[in-house]
Amino acid sequence: MKLLLLCSLLMIGALADDYVVNTRRFPKDFKFGTASAAYQIEGGWDADGKGENVWDTYTHLYPEKSNYQNGDVACDSYNKWQEDVDLLVGLGVNTYRFSIAWSRVLPTGFVNSSNPAGINYYKKLIAALKANNIEPLVTMYHWDLPTNLENLGGFINPEIQEWFVDYARFLFKTFGDDVKNWITFNEPKQACEFGYGAGVLAPYISSPGIKDYQCSHNLIIAHGKAYRMWEREFKEKQGGRVTMVIDSNWFGPASNSTEDIEAAERNMLFTYGWYGHPVNFGDYPEVMKERIAHRSALEGFNTSRLPSFTEEEKQIIKGTVDFMCVNIYTSSLVNAIPEPKIVPLSPTRDLDIGVNVFQPEDWEPTVTSWFKVVPWGARELIKWISNTYNHPEIVVTENGYHDNGTVIHDLETRGRYHKLYLSNMLDAIYEDGVNLTGYMAWALTDDFEWQYGYNIQLGLYQVNFTDPARPRVAKDSASYYRQVVTTRCLVDNDQCTD
Numbered sequence: 001m002k003l004l005l006l007c008s009l010l011m012i013g014a015l016a017d018d019y020v021v022n023t024r025r026f027p028k029d030f031k032f033g034t035a036s037a038a039y040q041i042e043g044g045w046d047a048d049g050k051g052e053n054v055w056d057t058y059t060h061l062y063p064e065k066s067n068y069q070n071g072d073v074a075c076d077s078y079n080k081w082q083e084d085v086d087l088l089v090g091l092g093v094n095t096y097r098f099s100i101a102w103s104r105v106l107p108t109g110f111v112n113s114s115n116p117a118g119i120n121y122y123k124k125l126i127a128a129l130k131a132n133n134i135e136p137l138v139t140m141y142h143w144d145l146p147t148n149l150e151n152l153g154g155f156i157n158p159e160i161q162e163w164f165v166d167y168a169r170f171l172f173k174t175f176g177d178d179v180k181n182w183i184t185f186n187e188p189k190q191a192c193e194f195g196y197g198a199g200v201l202a203p204y205i206s207s208p209g210i211k212d213y214q215c216s217h218n219l220i221i222a223h224g225k226a227y228r229m230w231e232r233e234f235k236e237k238q239g240g241r242v243t244m245v246i247d248s249n250w251f252g253p254a255s256n257s258t259e260d261i262e263a264a265e266r267n268m269l270f271t272y273g274w275y276g277h278p279v280n281f282g283d284y285p286e287v288m289k290e291r292i293a294h295r296s297a298l299e300g301f302n303t304s305r306l307p308s309f310t311e312e313e314k315q316i317i318k319g320t321v322d323f324m325c326v327n328i329y330t331s332s333l334v335n336a337i338p339e340p341k342i343v344p345l346s347p348t349r350d351l352d353i354g355v356n357v358f359q360p361e362d363w364e365p366t367v368t369s370w371f372k373v374v375p376w377g378a379r380e381l382i383k384w385i386s387n388t389y390n391h392p393e394i395v396v397t398e399n400g401y402h403d404n405g406t407v408i409h410d411l412e413t414r415g416r417y418h419k420l421y422l423s424n425m426l427d428a429i430y431e432d433g434v435n436l437t438g439y440m441a442w443a444l445t446d447d448f449e450w451q452y453g454y455n456i457q458l459g460l461y462q463v464n465f466t467d468p469a470r471p472r473v474a475k476d477s478a479s480y481y482r483q484v485v486t487t488r489c490l491v492d493n494d495q496c497t498d
């Protein structure tokens with residue numbers, strides 16, 4: 001049975017007027033949690049022997065690129081981690097996704113520089129989580145490359161593959177008895193496209209259509225080699241699982257024309273498939289290889305701008321995710337267009353895709369131009385991943401709502417966003433047969449949101465970033481999420497069925 005969402009006033013834009021919130025309960029062992037990333041919450045940027053990472057270095061060098069703000073202090077979770085754990089306990093979640101700051105545990109990035117105070121910080125956090133039956137889901141790399149490694153070429157230098165394997169080995173050795181769910185990389189598309197292509201995320205390198213592909217290529221091989229090392233050296237004695245987190249919009253066809261359907265699928269393959277195909281099948285999607293090689297030749301490049309995997313590398317990367325992850329925020333529509341003109345030696349990834357991507361004017365807006373509220377798109381995206389990759393287990397590792405951070409009474413905005421997205425995920429589980437096993441709300445607390453600084457927020461708890469004590473205050477969405485987590489039901493408990 002389904003319940004009509006009462007407030008029809010809210011049913012605008014992308015929401016069909018007759019959408020009803022799913023009243024099935026989430027499965028008993030469903031993993032509910034929240035997510036965070038080291039640089040966005042920890043602060044303590046130079047505390048106790050921590051080395052600099054690219055976000056420390058580049059926000060200091062180019063403060064204008066992140067609203068003259070940085071993560072030097074952020075939520076001060078380096079000191080207030082116990083309070084964060086208390087909030088998680090209060091929410092009743094069984095999982096917490098967080099990341100380890102590479103340069104806090106290995107200040108130069110190399111394993112010969114290990115920092116006991118940094119290691120101890122994560123040991124304490126992990127122990128406190130486990131003492132409260134909260135399973136750690138740990139990201140090894142959430143965009144904060146040690147600056148020393150960036151100075152050696154960062155993700156453009158193929159040696160990053162071995163630097164990362166060494167780092168991963170160090171993490172399994174140090175934390176692997178307690179951590180059983182590992183994510184190698186978070187959102188490689190953002191890190192590479194915006195860090196080395198468009199130049200809007202640290203290290204702010206602008207080389208669209210070239211270094212974004214090279215960064216991704218090294219990152220995918222680094223992931224694969226780390227996975228194989230784990231299989232050889234740790235899997236048997238530690239158990240556990242290893243995966244990668246990939247982000248994507250849902251890119252749906254703007255019409256039912258064959259051309260638009262093909263264009264939308266191509267956009268999905270160039271986005272989620274850029275990483276999803278290599279880690280499942282051992283290579284990039286054919287359409288990426290063909291289009292980039294073709295356009296590269298016409299543009300005057302001697303070789304394809306998309307590097308290719310050797311046969312050995314294909315074997316290394318194929319089948320290296322034990323479950324699949326996706327970060328979901330919004331959706332877009334896609335039209336086919338005539339082949340974009342060739343501009344000699346001036347490529348971009350968008351030209352390589354060669355489609356028109358847009359969001360209809362009447363879709364419900366948020367404070368951010370690219371972010372419309374499109375709950376049904378979450379179901380489509382999860383279904384696409386399930387169908388494309390042979391029905392894997394899937395975890396939504398991020399999902400959350402943008403506002404300007406001042407709103408405590410956010411039940412009708414953030415609370416409703418989580419409700420409608422979760423409802424579409426229930427539809428995917430029970431109506432589409434998708435094996436979705438977990439959901440991590442982004443984020444536990446407000447935080448440093450990269451290029452937006454502190455001006456965009458997604459937390460269930462507000463943080464006052466001008467108060468040195470960084471107090472946390474529950475938003476209304478936190479109590480709603482607590483209710484969902486404890487009842488596994490999106491509406492009133494007595495209206496849900498198993």
Ligand SMILES: *[C@@H]1O[C@H](CO)[C@@H](O)[C@H](O)[C@H]1NC(C)=O
Pocket residue numbers: 110111112113
């Ligand atoms: C640490 O390891 C790096 C990389 O192998 C090496 O270049 C560096 O010299 C080493 N440093 C020390 C102090 O041994």
Ligand SMILES: *[C@@H]1O[C@H](CO)[C@@H](O)[C@H](O)[C@H]1NC(C)=O
Pocket residue numbers: 253254255256
């Ligand atoms: C495509 O066709 C389906 C089935 O007839 C329909 O439900 C859907 O709205 C159509 N999509 C578009 C974008 O026109």
Ligand SMILES: *[C@@H]1O[C@H](CO)[C@@H](O)[C@H](O)[C@H]1NC(C)=O
Pocket residue numbers: 300301302
């Ligand atoms: C292609 O190769 C030629 C000859 O080796 C070289 O001069 C030229 O710079 C190369 N062009 C590009 C775009 O790499």
Ligand SMILES: *[C@@H]1O[C@H](CO)[C@@H](O)[C@H](O)[C@H]1NC(C)=O
Pocket residue numbers: 392393435
């Ligand atoms: C979902 O995946 C898990 C882990 O692989 C598996 O144990 C479970 O049987 C799957 N559930 C369904 C419904 O396929």
Ligand SMILES: *[C@@H]1O[C@H](CO)[C@@H](O)[C@H](O)[C@H]1NC(C)=O
Pocket residue numbers: 404405406407
């Ligand atoms: C933040 O958003 C709220 C709700 O939309 C609005 O009332 C408020 O004026 C905004 N504040 C700022 C500083 O933009």
Ligand SMILES: *[C@@H]1O[C@H](CO)[C@@H](O)[C@H](O)[C@H]1NC(C)=O
Pocket residue numbers: 464465466467468
């Ligand atoms: C944040 O903290 C500052 C400094 O303590 C205080 O002046 C301000 O009123 C606080 N803002 C909110 C919204 O509580």
